[in-house]
Amino acid sequence: MSADRADLEAALGLGPWPAAEVMAFALYDPRHGYYRRTTGPWGFAGKDYYTALDLGPLLGEALAVRLEAAWERLARPAAFTVLEPGAGRGWLGRDLLGAAQGDFAKALRYLHRDDNPAARKAAEEALAPWIVEGRAAFLSESDPIPPFTGAVISNELFDALPAQPWKWDGARWTREVLAEDGPAWQPFDHPESAAWFASRSDGLEPADGSVWCEALPRVASDLAGALERGLFLAIDYGDHADRLLAKGADLRRYKGHTVDGRWWEELGECDLTADVDFTRLQGVLEACGLVEAGHRSLSAWIRDHAPLAAWEAAWQGLAPAVRVKRMENLLQLTMPGMLGERFRVLEGWKG
Numbered sequence: 001m002s003a004d005r006a007d008l009e010a011a012l013g014l015g016p017w018p019a020a021e022v023m024a025f026a027l028y029d030p031r032h033g034y035y036r037r038t039t040g041p042w043g044f045a046g047k048d049y050y051t052a053l054d055l056g057p058l059l060g061e062a063l064a065v066r067l068e069a070a071w072e073r074l075a076r077p078a079a080f081t082v083l084e085p086g087a088g089r090g091w092l093g094r095d096l097l098g099a100a101q102g103d104f105a106k107a108l109r110y111l112h113r114d115d116n117p118a119a120r121k122a123a124e125e126a127l128a129p130w131i132v133e134g135r136a137a138f139l140s141e142s143d144p145i146p147p148f149t150g151a152v153i154s155n156e157l158f159d160a161l162p163a164q165p166w167k168w169d170g171a172r173w174t175r176e177v178l179a180e181d182g183p184a185w186q187p188f189d190h191p192e193s194a195a196w197f198a199s200r201s202d203g204l205e206p207a208d209g210s211v212w213c214e215a216l217p218r219v220a221s222d223l224a225g226a227l228e229r230g231l232f233l234a235i236d237y238g239d240h241a242d243r244l245l246a247k248g249a250d251l252r253r254y255k256g257h258t259v260d261g262r263w264w265e266e267l268g269e270c271d272l273t274a275d276v277d278f279t280r281l282q283g284v285l286e287a288c289g290l291v292e293a294g295h296r297s298l299s300a301w302i303r304d305h306a307p308l309a310a311w312e313a314a315w316q317g318l319a320p321a322v323r324v325k326r327m328e329n330l331l332q333l334t335m336p337g338m339l340g341e342r343f344r345v346l347e348g349w350k351g
C-alpha cells in the first residue's frame with residue numbers, strides 16, 4: 001500500500017514538502033521506500049521499468065573490453081577492483097565477470113554497493129559463482145570504501161538520487177513542492193543552484209528550469225576519492241546543464257512500464273527518477289582530480305568499445321532465438337531513438 005499524508009507528516013513534519021524530500025521519502029524511507037523493500041514487486045522486468053541490463057549481456061560484455069583496456073593502461077596490476085555503487089541486482093557485475101578473460105579475469109575483483117534489500121537478495125544469486133571464488137563481494141553504503149586501483153562503474157545510480165525541480169518564473173526561482181491539494185511552485189531562495197543555473201544559461205526564459213541534486217557532490221566525491229588510480233565511468237539518463245535548463249527538467253515516475261510526471265502519487269509504489277546534470281557531475285569529478293573527463297551518448301560509447309567482430313563470430317554458434325535476442329540487444333544500445341541514445345556515459349581517469 002502506498003504511503004499516505006500521515007506517513008509523510010510523520011517522516012517529514014508538516015507540509016508543504018519540497019519535491020526532493022518527497023522523492024527521498026518515496027525511494028529510501030526505511031518503512032515505505034521503493035528501494036527499501038525486502039521483496040518484490042520492485043523495479044524491473046514485468047514490474048515498473050527496465051534498464052540496459054534487462055536487454056541482454058552486451059553492455060557488460062562491452063564494459064569488460066573497456067575495463068581490460070584500463071587494466072592495460074595501469075600496467076596490468078595483479079588486483080583490479082571494480083566498485084559498483086547502486087549495483088541493484090548485480091547483473092552488470094555478473095555480465096562483466098562472465099565476459100572477462102585471461103589475466104584480466106584473474107585480476108578482476110567486483111564490489112557491489114547498494115543497500116536495496118530486494119536487489120541485494122537478487123545479486124547474491126546472480127553473483128554466486130564469483131562470490132564462492134572470492135572474486136565478488138558486498139559493501140554496504142555505510143561501510144568506508146577502502147582505497148583501490150581499478151574502476152568505479154555505475155548504471156542509473158545518479159538518476160536515483162533525490163533531486164529538486166526548479167523553474168524560472170520570469171523574475172525569480174520557484175521550487176516544486178507537494179502542498180495540501182497537490183504539486184505547486186513556490187518562490188524560494190537557493191543561491192547555490194540559482195548561481196549554477198545562471199552560469200549555464202545565456203539568458204533565462206520563463207519556464208526554463210532544471211533539477212538540483214544536493215547529494216551529487218558528496219556521492220561522486222566519496223567514490224572518486226576512494227579510486228586511487230583508474231577509470232570512473234557513470235551511465236545515466238541526463239544531459240548537458242544548458243540543455244536541461246532549456247527543457248525544463250522535472251521528476252519522472254515509472255509505474256507498470258509507463259512514465260509520467262505524477263511524482264507525488266502512490267509514494268513508495270513507483271520508481272522516481274531525475275535527469276542527471278552531466279555538466280555538474282563532470283565538474284565535481286574534475287575537482288576530485290579526474291582528468292580526460294567527458295560524456296557522450298551510450299550508443300556512441302558502445303560503437304567505440306563493443307567488440308563487434310568477436311560478437312559476430314561468437315553469435316554464429318548460438319541458437320537462432322538467442323542470436324535474435326543478441327541482435328535486439330545491440331539495436332537497443334545503438335539505434336537512434338532507442339535506449340542507447342537516451343543514456344549518456346561519463347568517463348574520467350585518475351592517476
Ligand SMILES: C[S@@+](CC[C@H](N)C(=O)[O-])C[C@H]1O[C@@H](n2cnc3c(N)ncnc32)[C@H](O)[C@@H]1O
Pocket residue numbers: 035051052053085086087088089113114115116119141154155156157160161219
Ligand atoms: C535505478 S536503480 C539501478 C540498479 C542497477 N544499477 C540497474 O541498472 O539495474 C538505482 C539503485 O541505486 C541505489 N542507490 C541509491 N543511492 C545509492 C548510494 N548512495 N549508494 C549506493 N546505491 C545507491 C538504489 O538502492 C537502487 O538500487
